[in-house]
Amino acid sequence: MTFNHFTWAYGCLLLAALLPVVCAGISKYGTFGKSRQQGGYDNHNPRAWLALQTDWRARANSAQANTHEALPFFFAAVIVAHQLQASQPLVDALAVAFLVLRAGYILAYVSDKANLRSAIWALGLLVNIAILFAGFR
Template structure:
């Protein structure tokens, strides 16, 4: 398994981690006491505020970013790009996504946008590596 493939697995897990963070304050509480409502999870998440709402938004953005990353890896593989370059760009994407999530949770909007841009740049570069 290549580093890029491991990064793909991590990229698939990051939205799930963000979802867990968004729901975490509701775990262990009864529904009637404001605990997580697995019967209507989207409604429950829509009512969250603060860092929980931002974690849920990070989850949604993670799912949105995943196809672009996957497509970039696919194209790089089809071009038989140098694996070291592909691996480096994949690690850059994961680093940018981790920073994005952390900055989203911390409500650092401008820095978060910068991290998002770095992640998109890594994905775009995957389309052009040889």
């Protein structure tokens, strides 16, 4: 029986999957102690509550949605790179770069730095493409 090791890139899959949870936490930050009547988080109707949010809370929720959208390509790229036996240090470095870019993307989104956010998004896309093709020879 052969056991494969858990790579840094695989660990990045887990961390990337948790990023939307971080965004959700940011969007709800500081509202749990308030009543619904005072604008506090409404766990009975969370989507409607989020739809009413503005400013950085609304942007954090949008960052959450975009982070969910980015996950399938990232997951597929990492899995394909592993299947094609790409250079593990390269795939690991690119996966970490993707995570760093996504964290920067979230920060730029929440702080309303639209041009920076778009540039980071584009870099993240290029990193995903690089991961996908890392194993092609």
